[in-house]
Amino acid sequence: MNMKRWIALVIAVGLFFVSIAFQFISSIATADFESMFSMEQIDDDISEKVIEEGAGTNKIAVLHLNGVIQDTTPSSFINTGAYNHKRFLEMLDKAGEDRNVSGIILRVNTPGGGVVESAEIHDKIVEIQEEYEKPVYVSMGNTAASGGYYIAAPADKIIAHNATLTGSIGVIMESFNFAELADKIGVDFNTIKSGEYKDIMSTSREMTDSEREILQTMIDDMYDDFVQVIVDGRDLSEPRVRELGDGRVYTGAQAQEVNLVDELGSLDDTIAMMIEEQELGNAKVVEYEQGLGINQFLGVSMQSMFRADSDMFEIQDLLREGNAPRAMYLYSK
Template sequence: MNKKRWFALGIAAVLFAVSIGFQFMSSLFATDVEALFEMPQQQQYQQEVIEEGTGNTIAVVELDGVIQDINTSSLLNTGGYNHDRFLKKLENVAEDHTVNGIILRVNTPGGGVVESDEIHDKIVEIKEEYNKPVYISMGNTAASGGYYISAPADKIVAHPATLTGSIGVIMQSYNVAELADNLGIDMNTIKSGEFKDIMSSTREMTDEERDILQSMIDDMYDDFVQVIVDGREMSESKVRELGDGRVYTGSQAAENGLVDALGSLEDTAAMMREDFEWPNAQLVEYKTGLDWNSLFGGAVKSMVGGEEANVMAIQELLEQSDGPRAMYLYSK
């Protein structure tokens, strides 16, 4: 075989390899990455020792990022909080017979109403059905939905500089009617009922529409208030007085009764050891096993940066549907 023929075969082989590579990458981007790299249940979670000990075990579970239930299976969207994965982790740590107590490390500005409620209910279930104490250790931010999920815990501990509170519900949309008019853009809407396009961004909201939406927000706010009344054993009038939407520092929250104590994660663990007479309890972090999605998501988050990642997550949360949604969310 002469050189020209060998050269042609070499080019063909390279083109074939490139074609296979493109097909693989195309399939990967369209694939549910979590399903592709899914591990057996027993390998999905692992305990990383923070403080050695004997006898009892206290597990730390981190909730970091905006609480949102969005499509996180795409390779282009693997960073940040994953709602389904977090709920499964809570379920797993509840069922783990080696774990005696749980510290939920909360660092979130809140998020979706439904998602926050699902976490709240899971914490109540862990306490009642598994008889395991749940303490909250607040990080930089544990506001709105972050406080909603903290309310049923046995004890809430915040750093003096933690931003918490922001008790309330928010729903927002843009109104670009004037801009569209200036640009000569007309919006044609065919609807089956008077309120089908409620909160449309291309026209002014009517008083009746505003009343409808306000009644929805009021109902959700009532639920938020009741969660705190039940979880903190605080009077409804006191909760409504504190729950005007403002944020509090950890120190202010300790003064007004929204948190029980001030301290770090280590302080929270020490409190649980003392409260339950587990002086030598081991402290572990309950982590999701090493998987492709976590690795890629962590790399994205480290490149973008924590605060920027939260901003991106909030923007993504707001853009998840064509219409606005109610949220337990604190955003600056």
């Protein structure tokens, strides 16, 4: 490599680090430090931020559920915005156990996710209602479909925006079949298995009728559970739920017409409804946050600097998940 190329390489590396430093400084300059350091730490990994002051000791806790509901650990500290299932369950526990919390609002913005994870959140909500006798309201964001509706079903009240996408009641399991492509490009699959169905949903061959029947039975069982959750939570008849639960999505307005949601409104409207209906006029309204403010800030700053790498980590996670087909309460377009 001649001298000119070395000089060009040094300049490129220098510009790269200058760019990183500039983005980091910009993040610091635009950060809301007052908000960050005003959060009260209630746990090593959970803090609460006051969004509406109150005169008494009672509180309304607002918990945000964003993203696909999966029990996966974020791939790195850069990926701070990913849904953290363990942390969300812990926040529900904290809100339930806190004697000063008189009501809980879940702000749900998710296309759904894993069957087990959705059931765990649903069961935790029911536990809070029964054991602590606290009202739980759900405020739906852009999307609260499939697993998002599953966890909303037991709520004391469901409020959606007019344009919210909800419903998508049902279960889905998918896999790829690369057999024909492999034949064309000359790729052989070698599979050694202990039983006939060990490689069920294999990507290397067509599914057999008996395999399809096995999986359909599983999906039907999970769908029955979904239907029962809505029957119990919404006080609708089973035939009516099955009629509504053909997998289609509804707007918030459509969902209200068929009694899948109670009211139309925003998160602010939901807070106002809880204050009025539960007689919590003096309650302070707080939002539960994940982690310390400064740690969140540093993580988000790093994420903004390495956005391409962060997106790549997420793609790698999806590919790893895709290797193991699983049943999902998930709305996918």
